[in-house]
Amino acid sequence: MTEHLSFHDRVTVEVTDGVADVRLDRPDKLNAMDGPLFDALVEAADTLAGDTSLRAVVLSGNGRAWCAGLDFSGFQAMAGAGDGATTSKLGQVAEGRITHHAQQAVWGWHELPVPVIAAVHGIAYGAGAQLAIGCDVRIMHPDVRFALLEIRWGITPDMTGTQLLPRLVGPDVAKELIWTGREVNGDEALRIGLATHVDDEPRQAALELARTIASKNPHAIRAGKRLVDAAAVGDLAAGFALEREEIGALIGTPNQVEAVTAFFEKRD
Template structure:
């Protein structure tokens, strides 16, 4: 992944990435098909996420779709293949994974949660089925009020199998997750924000996400990464483990070059200049 400002990288023909001042602008790039998921899109998402995870110059990621939609879910070719028992996502060419997500679809969604930096999903138009599950891999979701979101798999006789069954209850509660999953009901962005499926709404979610990303990118990158690690542990480890992790992280930050720069810049009333994460 190039570290040059404004560098544009194409991951296959499905995902486009531009990195500017530490902000990676990642766009699903199949607008003529509503950014629907096919093997090439799955591979592009996984490959892009893994490259960004290894890039120390990246401080924040914004994930969106080109055209009017975020992602309308599986393309029709995948559903047609299922009639004969074929699973096209399994044909994506990817190296083995050493993480908890093993299936291709799971990896395409979970890779964003595995990034050490914050990921902000900017959602407009359709985020349906697998498209919604990809958005669930982000840390923050900013959605258009009229966006259309659905755990749509039941309409096709399926279940959400791209990490959705494990992530959704944590966001909206077990009962709401069951209602959305068992009915396939489509909700708008306003309702999504009300029930916790989205962080907040904005008429221009991409502009809002990029503004937020630039703000976060201006913070101590070591502190941002430490905060994400700690918040991701909350509720998943016991309190003693969580409290100990807090002290480990704060001990590593106090007096470090970037923490000193944050203090110095605050007192000098200037923008800080932070060292990259090594």
């Protein structure tokens, strides 16, 4: 039996035999994140967290891309219409969480008690790159275009990426990727530890891996995730708070405004 769920017309979930097939479903915008997509990601993760029969999750994007990052045009339109509530919500830390809403869109998947496998194809920029980083396993297409583009806007990644990326690639490579915003393809991602596997059909490969995991003792699978995560954990609450503090100090400064202006004027 398959259970079908939809969240804000942005994320679909199909659960079959303990495997959740979760898809970002905004293909006309390359799955770029707007307010409803942030809400959908948080709510979908919260819903799956309460499913005791769940054994594995595959997260992918419909259409030509995994996720192109923030939908700046959407947020600009909301600002122009006087809708400050959505943007304000992204920066709010909910009671009982160590993250604000935007961080939780990534962290919610990382903290699920079961394995979460990202099937990454096309573009994975900015917020989309951080969403992939938050998953337990990343299966990438060879031609994927992965980049932390926040430096183009004169800011740093602020959706858990600064805390989770160094665990995958080491602090030196993490800093270089954050400082330059350069693109990484699938082969390089595999070489530096960003990708777990590279496959021409990442979603199918991810589903096959999820089904293999789902066939094992679910208690052992969950215990294995807890143990490995515990070995890697520092003070994440403090790290996430520092992300929020640093981004707040950067936004609106002359250099940050100039970076945005240069981007729109297509200056280096």
